[in-house]
Amino acid sequence: DAGVIQSPRHEVTEMGQEVTLRCKPISGHNSLFWYRQTMMRGLELLIYFNNNVPIDDSGMPEDRFSAKMPNASFSTLKIQPSEPRDSAVYFCASKLWEDQETQYFGPGTRLLVL
Amino acid sequence: DAKTTQPPSMDCAEGRAANLPCNHSTISGNEYVYWYRQIHSQGPQYIIHGLKNNETNEMASLIITEDRKSSTLILPHATLRDTAVYYCIVRVGGGSNYKLTFGKGTLLTVNP
DSSP states (O other): OOOOOOEEEEEEEETTTOOEEEEOOOOOOOEEEEEETTTTTTEEEEEEETTEEEEOTTTTTTEEEEEEEEEEEHHHHHHHSSGGOOOEEEEEEEEEOSSSOOOEOOEEEEEEOO | OOOOOOEEEEHHHHHHSSSEEEEOOTOOOTTTEEEEETTTSSEEEEEESSSSOOOOSOOEEEEEESSSSEEEEEEEEGGGGEEEEEEEEEEOOOSOOOOOOOOOOEEEEEOO
16 A cells, blocks of 8 residues: 655745645545644644545634545545745545544655745 | 643663553543654664553554553664664554654664
């Protein structure tokens, strides 16, 4: 099993540019989560999907952030326009709905907005 | 979800047991205790979870006090690769609306 795959692993962009982060969950998993991690705020849940449907997006910081899950094997997190304060590591995680204990995290995308 | 309190950092000698405490005095009867860890530059990794009984798996043991207000994660023979931030999370388990709220955790440093 390849695990959760995220791309790109590193992204450097300039303020105002659009950024798209991608996630491929583990095959067969039907819940997907996007997290953001910074030194100041730690690890924060942004949004999670169940069966491709967004269940809770209360952690999304503002309208500049959007997330989609068009099918069971792909999700995107988009920031438009990006700002320097969006610089962080963004993690995607997936799990089986039936699995009570384990979320499987990807390696993360390290985003730097200049 | 109940709040947890962990020491910000701990040290442990390689080969010795690492005992990481967590206080969760406001835990409810249906809330589980979960432990995750995050090795530098990696995503968090599930370790173990429990409700009220002690649990053991290939990675660690979880000891929960009888009143469930605190717990201890035990790594029986710590190695350098166990150096990581360890998160104790209390959460109602089960169902599709599963949510983890990470605190600041404990930075465990295993020394040679």
